[in-house]
Amino acid sequence: MLDEIKIGFEIHEQLATRTKLFCNCSTNYRDSDPNSNICEICTGQPGAKPMAVNREALEGAITIAMMLGCEIKREIIFLRKHYDYPDLPNGYQRTSTPVGVNGELAGVKIWEVHLEEDPGKYDPITGKVDYNRCGVPLIEIVTAPDIRSPEQAREFLRELMKIFDYSNKTRKEGGTMRVDVNISISNQARVEIKNINSIKGVYKALKYEIMRQKNLIKRGLKIRRETRAFIEDQMITKPMRLKEYAEDYRYIPDPDVLPIKITEEFLEKIKKKLPETPKEKEKKLMLKYNLPEDVARVIASEYELAKVYEEVAKHVDARFAAYWIKDELKRVLEYNDLTFTQSGIKVEHLVELLKMIRNEEITAKVGKKIIEKMINNKKSPREIAKEHGLLNVISDENIVQKIVLEVINEHKKAVQDYLSGKKEAVNYLIGQVMKKTRGRVKPQIVLKYLNQYLKR
Numbered sequence: 245m246l247d248e249i250k251i252g253f254e255i256h257e258q259l260a261t262r263t264k265l266f267c268n269c270s271t272n273y274r275d276s277d278p279n280s281n282i283c284e285i286c287t288g289q290p291g292a293k294p295m296a297v298n299r300e301a302l303e304g305a306i307t308i309a310m311m312l313g314c315e316i317k318r319e320i321i322f323l324r325k326h327y328d329y330p331d332l333p334n335g336y337q338r339t340s341t342p343v344g345v346n347g348e349l350a351g352v353k354i355w356e357v358h359l360e361e362d363p364g365k366y367d368p369i370t371g372k373v374d375y376n377r378c379g380v381p382l383i384e385i386v387t388a389p390d391i392r393s394p395e396q397a398r399e400f401l402r403e404l405m406k407i408f409d410y411s412n413k414t415r416k417e418g419g420t421m422r423v424d425v426n427i428s429i430s431n432q433a434r435v436e437i438k439n440i441n442s443i444k445g446v447y448k449a450l451k452y453e454i455m456r457q458k459n460l461i462k463r464g465l466k467i468r469r470e471t472r473a474f475i476e477d478q479m480i481t482k483p484m485r486l487k488e489y490a491e492d493y494r495y496i497p498d499p500d501v502l503p504i505k506i507t508e509e510f511l512e513k514i515k516k517k518l519p520e521t522p523k524e525k526e527k528k529l530m531l532k533y534n535l536p537e538d539v540a541r542v543i544a545s546e547y548e549l550a551k552v553y554e555e556v557a558k559h560v561d562a563r564f565a566a567y568w569i570k571d572e573l574k575r576v577l578e579y580n581d582l583t584f585t586q587s588g589i590k591v592e593h594l595v596e597l598l599k600m601i602r603n604e605e606i607t608a609k610v611g612k613k614i615i616e617k618m619i620n621n622k623k624s625p626r627e628i629a630k631e632h633g634l635l636n637v638i639s640d641e642n643i644v645q646k647i648v649l650e651v652i653n654e655h656k657k658a659v660q661d662y663l664s665g666k667k668e669a670v671n672y673l674i675g676q677v678m679k680k681t682r683g684r685v686k687p688q689i690v691l692k693y694l695n696q697y698l699k700r
């Protein structure tokens with residue numbers, strides 16, 4: 245088909261294990277001095293032999309492969325993938341044959357899931373290498389070129405991140421994903437863009453690459469098969485090298501690593517502990533709490549958030565809590581660019597806040613203010629409300645009436661506008677009452693009195 249876009253991925257993510265893939269060195273490379281978590285094995289000293297493959301890593305890869313609906317392979321071997329770069333002391337990277345094949349996620353076929361070891365970190369400017377990361381287990385997921393647009397690519401990666409999150413097998417700090425994207429248009433040569441480390445980066449790189457390739461095709465030029473780099477700060481891709489072919493890597497089975505047999509018992513053990521997928525969680529929320537799909541989807545988007553919701557729903561009306569979490573809690577988290585876990589908000593504080601709103605101790609409006617102040621705050625919502633003088637709802641309607649009259653007298657222009665037919669001016673007046681009372685009255689009561697006075 246003319247202009248048909250085909251996009252496929254190779255996605256790398258670090259597995260959350262204590263030790264490296266073939267040795268007992270710690271995988272903590274972030275808060276350690278350079279080259280402090282290394283040994284003969286992970287720095288490829290002459291004669292050093294790898295230990296048996298890390299079981300935790302193997303279990304992590306199988307868990308994720310199962311969650312992606314893959315068929316699990318019963319025998320896995322490790323291959324040596326050769327290339328020369330200072331971050332790779334052996335001169336080859338150990339990479340496994342598929343752990344799982346033929347999965348599916350969000351309508352995209354998963355070709356395979358396998359294990360490999362992360363290289364170290366090389367700084368081309370100083371020439372220094374830090375081998376702490378060398379040998380950290382990675383999972384690699386290879387998709388079919390089933391994706392047709394940058395938007396779909398973004399959606400797929402978001403779904404995959406949710407799977408990682410729910411699996412509890414990948415590192416939680418974030419920023420460890422590395423994506424290689426391949427893209428072809430109109431059956432021309434496939435171009436690969438290497439080492440993109442965010443979903444936004446993937447989206448921008450694809451947008452740019454599609455434009456670049458379409459321009460070449462329009463001018464009657466051929467697309468070269470090549471590998472390109474994404475230059476994040478300029479949002480463009482640049483040629484790196486002509487595409488290497490599999491034979492360039494001189495893959496050979498690693499004679500130092502014994503073939504791994506996956507037994508039925510091992511698989512059964514993993515199956516028993518297999519986490520729900522985000523999709524399953526979404527369905528469960530819809531059924532158990534009678535939530536609409538869009539609400540269930542937002543709550544299931546983060547494992548921790550779904551867990552929190554189910555806890556909160558034990559104490560507060562489930563539908564009320566769901567909408568509140570979807571609209572208000574999510575708003576505050578997104579504004580601060582935090583996950584629920586990072587927000588430091590305690591479940592019992594959330595329950596307390598929602599109860600205060602339900603019991604009409606505070607208005608919904610005040611509730612929205614309080615949740616904003618709950619990020620990384622040890623104080624309870626009640627303490628926060630007290631501290632800011634937000635606690636009491638003004639329920640004495642005489643007081644409300646008096647304030648409404650004040651506002652009417654102070655905002656003659658808005659009143660005129662309203663009387664001359666601009667009905668939306670009433671919202672401005674409600675806003676003024678809210679400002680005076682710091683949101684401690686119910687909008688319905690304000691509206692009642694406003695209507696009464698404005699009719700005269």
Ligand code: ZN
Nearest residue numbers: 267269283286
């Ligand atoms: Zn080591």
Ligand code: MN
Nearest residue numbers: 254256360384
């Ligand atoms: Mn790889």
